[in-house]
Amino acid sequence: MSIEAGTLFVVAAPSGAGKSTLVNALLEREPAISLSVSHTTRPPRPGEQYGRHYYFVERAEFEREIAEGIFLEHAEVHGNLYGTSRDKVGTLLAQGRDVLLEIDWQGTQQIRASKPDCVSVFILPPSRVELERRLRGRGSDAPEVIERRLANSRGEIAHAHEFDYIIVNDRFEAALDELQAIVRAVRLRSSLQCRRHEALIAELLA
Ligand SMILES: Nc1ncnc2c1ncn2[C@@H]1O[C@H](COP(=O)(O)OP(=O)(O)OP(=O)(O)O)[C@@H](O)[C@H]1O
């Protein structure tokens, strides 16, 4: 590991809880964080761009990439395959950049196994009624896709306690403040910061 290694943040949530909206707002406040762009076999939604929202690939290509070992983690979620490129994340962390992954609980378990220093956050909706309202209100998915995601949400929420932090995304600005507070607190105890403090303490004690 590089001496200047950055922090790996992982954010997960049931579909529709507001994870992407929160993460995008966080990146505006904290532009030094790099968002990892995942690979997926899900078809693009209207307006989604290759390389910006996802690397959209066919299932056969994704399976070839799994066999080649290019993924740091990968999982099947709501009937589609999703994965995080090992090289891109590794290079950014080694350069001292903080990296954020927006992935599901299965991927988070894999990341935790290989990178135990990662900081994981689970976003909860304030209620099931509100989760459904957000999923339908987003207008991005077919009714049967929404039904499937709502049904899967129970199994996803059952893993919330495995995460370092849980945020309830009820009032958006309050949830965003909490997410930013986590990032800032983690940075204050980063290895780089600790070395600076050690140097100052040594100087003050000399
Ligand atoms: N606190 C909030 N209050 C009301 N609406 C919200 C709030 N947070 C997000 N939303 C809205 O809820 C919808 C779903 O949000 P978003 O797309 O960010 O969910 P997601 O968790 O990333 O879902 P997916 O996993 O499917 O990508 C969006 O229309 C978003 O504007």
Ligand SMILES: Nc1nc2c(ncn2[C@@H]2O[C@H](COP(=O)(O)O)[C@@H](O)[C@H]2O)c(=O)[nH]1
């Ligand atoms: N394990 C992974 N899960 C991922 C990754 N990228 C996204 N996701 C999760 O999939 C669902 C659905 O996303 P959507 O864009 O189709 O709405 C959501 O929970 C994402 O967090 C990944 O690389 N690995």
